[in-house]
Amino acid sequence: MAMMIPYGQRITPDDRTTTSRGLMRPRPGGRALRVAVATVLALWFALPLVPLLLWAVANRWSFPAPLPTAWGVDGLVTALEQGAAPAFGRSLLLGLAVAAIATPLGALAARALTRGIVPAPRLVSALLLAPLALPAFVAVMGLTVLLLRARVPATLAVLLLLVAAALPYTVYTMRVAYAAHDLAYEEEARTLGASRLAVLVRVHLPLVAPGLARAAFLAFLVGWSDYVVTVLVGGGSLVTLPLLVGSYAAGVGNEAIVAVLSLGAIVPPLVLLLALGRFGRRYPTARFTGPTPSRSPKGSP
Amino acid sequence: MLTTPLPGADARARQRASRERWVGLAMVAPALAVAGVVVVGGIGMSVVQSVGLLPLVGEARFTLDAYVANGDELLTGLALSLGIATASTLLSSVIGLAAAVIITQGRITGRLVAGLSAVTIPVPHLVGAAAVGLLVADSGLLPRWFGVEPGAWPDLVGGPWWVAVVLEYTWKESAFIALVVAGVLATRVARYDETAALLGASRARRLRHIVIPLATPAVIVSAIIVFVYTFGSYEVAWLLGRPYPEPLPVLAFRLFNSITLTSRPEAAAVAVITTVVSLLAVAVGMALLRRTPLWR
Numbered sequence: 001m002a003m004m005i006p007y008g009q010r011i012t013p014d015d016r017t018t019t020s021r022g023l024m025r026p027r028p029g030g031r032a033l034r035v036a037v038a039t040v041l042a043l044w045f046a047l048p049l050v051p052l053l054l055w056a057v058a059n060r061w062s063f064p065a066p067l068p069t070a071w072g073v074d075g076l077v078t079a080l081e082q083g084a085a086p087a088f089g090r091s092l093l094l095g096l097a098v099a100a101i102a103t104p105l106g107a108l109a110a111r112a113l114t115r116g117i118v119p120a121p122r123l124v125s126a127l128l129l130a131p132l133a134l135p136a137f138v139a140v141m142g143l144t145v146l147l148l149r150a151r152v153p154a155t156l157a158v159l160l161l162l163v164a165a166a167l168p169y170t171v172y173t174m175r176v177a178y179a180a181h182d183l184a185y186e187e188e189a190r191t192l193g194a195s196r197l198a199v200l201v202r203v204h205l206p207l208v209a210p211g212l213a214r215a216a217f218l219a220f221l222v223g224w225s226d227y228v229v230t231v232l233v234g235g236g237s238l239v240t241l242p243l244l245v246g247s248y249a250a251g252v253g254n255e256a257i258v259a260v261l262s263l264g265a266i267v268p269p270l271v272l273l274l275a276l277g278r279f280g281r282r283y284p285t286a287r288f289t290g291p292t293p294s295r296s297p298k299g300s301p
Numbered sequence: 302m303l304t305t306p307l308p309g310a311d312a313r314a315r316q317r318a319s320r321e322r323w324v325g326l327a328m329v330a331p332a333l334a335v336a337g338v339v340v341v342g343g344i345g346m347s348v349v350q351s352v353g354l355l356p357l358v359g360e361a362r363f364t365l366d367a368y369v370a371n372g373d374e375l376l377t378g379l380a381l382s383l384g385i386a387t388a389s390t391l392l393s394s395v396i397g398l399a400a401a402v403i404i405t406q407g408r409i410t411g412r413l414v415a416g417l418s419a420v421t422i423p424v425p426h427l428v429g430a431a432a433v434g435l436l437v438a439d440s441g442l443l444p445r446w447f448g449v450e451p452g453a454w455p456d457l458v459g460g461p462w463w464v465a466v467v468l469e470y471t472w473k474e475s476a477f478i479a480l481v482v483a484g485v486l487a488t489r490v491a492r493y494d495e496t497a498a499l500l501g502a503s504r505a506r507r508l509r510h511i512v513i514p515l516a517t518p519a520v521i522v523s524a525i526i527v528f529v530y531t532f533g534s535y536e537v538a539w540l541l542g543r544p545y546p547e548p549l550p551v552l553a554f555r556l557f558n559s560i561t562l563t564s565r566p567e568a569a570a571v572a573v574i575t576t577v578v579s580l581l582a583v584a585v586g587m588a589l590l591r592r593t594p595l596w597r
Contacts, residue, residue, distance in 0.1 A: 030504055038403050038410035044396065045417035048472055049424075051435035051442040066445050109332040117325030124329055130340045132526060133583045135533020137550055138572040139343030141557055145355060146346060164339035167332055225425030227536045232557070242427045242536075249431040249540055259435065262428040269423030 049266075055259035075256025079264075082257070084244060088264055091224055091241040098162045098223030099216040105163070106170025106215055107208070113171075114178040125171075132168040139164070140232040147233070157233045162226055166219035173218060177211025213279050217272055224269060241265045344576055350569035357562055367566035368574075374552055375571065379578070382548040385463055386532040386582075389470035394524045396471065397478025402512060404479065405486040415483065421476035426469070430540040433469040434458055458541050465541040470534075474527040478520065485519040486512065517593050525586035529579045549575045 055061065056075055058068030109128060112118045131139075139161055147157045189203045190196075205212070227242040236243075245261045248254040349355050353364040368375075404415045424432075436442050438458045439451040457464040490512055497507050535550040542548065547555065549571055556568035 034403065034406060035410055037399060038414055041396070041400050041403060041414050042410075042417050044472070045400075045414070045421050045476060048429065048432040048436050048469075049420070052432050054442070055435060063440055063451070064445060064448070105332040105335065109329040112325040112328035115325070117321040118329050119322055119326060124333060127340065128329075128332055128336050131336055133529050133579055134340055134343060135529070135550065135572075135575050135579060137533065137535055137553060137557075138347055138576050139339050141553065141568055141572045142343035142346035142350070143339065145350065146342060160335065161339055164335050167336050171332065221423055225423075225427070227425070227427045228534075232554075242425055245425075245427055245431055246536065246540070249427070249434065255435060258431050262431050265428045266424050270420060273419065273423060 052259045052262050052266075055255045056263050058256055058259075061255070075260040079244075079257045079260040082244070082248075083239065084241070084261060084264060087239050087241045087244045090238065091265070092268065094158070094162070094226075094230075094238075094240060095220040095222075095224035097159055098166050099219040101159070102163045102166035102170045102219040102222075103212060103216045106167055106219075107174045107212060109167075110171050110174030110178050114175055114181075115183075128171045129168045131164050136161070136165060136226075136228045137232065140229055144233060154234050154237055158226075158229055158238060161229045161233065162223050163219075165226075165229070166222040169218040169222070170215040173215040174208070174211055177208050177215075181208055210279065213276055217269075217276055220272065221269060225265070344573075347569045347572045347576065350566050351573045353566055357565055359562075367563070367570040370563065370567050371552070371556070371571075374547065375549075375574065377546040378549045378552045378571070379574065381463070381546055382532055382550070382575075383578070385466055385470070385538065385548060386528050388467045389474060389531045390524050390528040392467070392471040393474035393478055393527055394520055396475035397523070398482055398513075398516060398520055400475065400479035401482035401486055401516065402508070404483040405491070414479075418476040418479045421473060422480060424473065426473060426534065427536045427540065429469050429473050430537040433465055433472065434541055437465055437468065459543045461543070463538075463542060466538050469537050469541060470527075470531045474531070478523045478527065481523045482516050482519045486516055490515045514593075515595065518590060518595055521586060521590050521593065525583055528582050528586070532582065533575050533579055 054068060057071055057073065059072035059074045060070040061068040109124075113121055113125060118124050143157070143161070147160075152160075185207060186199050186203050189199045194202070225242060226240075227246060230238055230240050230243060231246070234243075241261060241264060245258060245265060248258045248261065346355070351367050353367065354361045400414055400418055404411045404418070434441070439454040439456070441458075443449075444451065444454045455464075457468070459465075493511050493515065494507055497511050502510070533550055535554055538548045538551050539554070542551065553568045553571035553575065556564045556571065559568075
């Protein structure tokens with residue numbers, strides 16, 4: 001059973017296929033029901049973001065008013081004064097560092113696992129997926145004693161814990177990518193005289209690039225959105241964007257600042273997501289090819 | 302024609318296989334080391350601390366005091382965490398499955414729902430909590446739009462039923478389940494659905510006999526992930542919950558940061574109990590998964 005996390009890919013069918021399926025064409029009753037359900041779902045997903053958008057541009061919004069009573073960017077100004085920019089930078093660095101470490105580690109492990117050259121493959125994949133089943137705070141509370149005694153710097157400890165948390169995603173995404181990857185291309189290139197390095201750079205990596213991009217995006221998200229690990233291990237020395245959001249959201253009367261910081265935490269992943277979608281279209285191998293079944297890795301996801 | 306292998310080919314093949322195993326081991330070693338240290342080390346050291354073998358000061362002595370010290374809070378916290386995780390998992394599975402079906406039906410509505418759920422996923426949980434707070438608190442957007450006085454608005458944030466917490470989890474995780482299940486439906490189910498339609502199955506029957514059975518394994522796998530996450534997650538319950546009773550992660554957090562010397566082992570005890578329940582939940586989920594006819 002293979003499951004993809006279909007990021008940056010179109011999963012709705014093409015217009016061409018849907019209109020040509022005469023049998024599947026909706027009838028008026030079913031159509032009305034579908035539109036109604038879709039509207040409710042669209043509202044469900046969009047509604048929580050509305051107060052963020054409104055509060056971010058509200059200087060004053062006294063209670064019963066349905067819309068801000070004074071518009072403006074005071075929230076943004078205060079947020080910048082309170083160190084939003086450096087926190088944003090630290091979050092970005094943390095996310096990129098987690099992605100830069102967890103993606104190659106996951107890709108290496110996934111390649112070995114899909115080639116079937118790993119001893120005790122079930123145990124190994126279970127261990128690599130185990131961070132998903134372990135609450136983050138447990139790992140932190142257990143390991144802080146060790147890390148403190150070994151004098152590991154807080155930032156490094158945060159990085160270690162977040163890389164472990166990101167590994168299940170990168171390993172799994174890359175397993176799906178390698179399962180659809182044909183080793184024959186690499187063998188062909190070797191036969192034709194390409195060096196190992198040339199095969200890696202010009203054949204292997206370009207073929208799995210969309211998978212790598214997806215894996216890196218998920219790993220980035222782990223570092224970017226973490227709160228618990230940074231707060232517990234960093235102990236307030238590493239102030240990231242989520243930490244600022246947390247401290248302002250816990251107080252009263254900071255709605256505008258919270259909204260601005262929150263939007264700041266949502267926008268970068270969205271930009272990456274869009275970039276990922278464009279990237280996926282440029283490399284047609286990454287696309288969902290509609291109803292054709294893809295080869296998939298066996299075993300637990 | 303040469304059909305018999307050359308002498309020594311067998312030995313060479315064996316040698317090559319053993320070399321490949323070493324290469325394989327070397328390739329998984331870095332990832333395995335990181336995951337192993339964090340998982341085995343995290344659980345192991347939590348257990349060691351919780352039974353008093355690693356005190357901050359004083360003599361190491363085996364004791365189960367840490368598990369008994371907060372007995373009542375542990376039990377209420379366990380019940381509360383189980384309740385929140387169960388409610389969030391069930392609701393997000395139902396909403397996520399519905400969204401996945403709509404998404405794979407295609408057309409404009411499907412694309413709209415796909416786009417909005419994709420926007421929801423990268424939102425950090427803490428930001429989601431802040432957003433849900435601004436939406437449903439008694440001074441939030443909904444009471445403003447519906448013209449309800451703060452006194453008449455139910456206690457959704459910090460109330461006795463933890464509604465805002467469950468809402469936030471359900472919002473985020475239903476998007477996650479929708480995307481995972483839609484991926485499976487798009488690649489695997491489309492053909493069967495078409496075949497059944499060709500054979501004259503009605504829309505309702507196709508949903509009942511094709512789409513839902515084929516989506517079940519994906520729903521179960523993602524529901525396991527959602528349950529374990531919501532059971533062991535701290536920040537949402539901390540921000541949108543009430544001070545007492547505390548879910549297990551919030552309780553562990555408070556004990557961990559407390560200045561009393563005995564509280565570190567007590568926090569570790571809460572962590573151990575959370576881990577045991579999480580692992581049990583995974584085991585139950587995997588057992589359910591094996592009983593679905595499509596699982597290989």
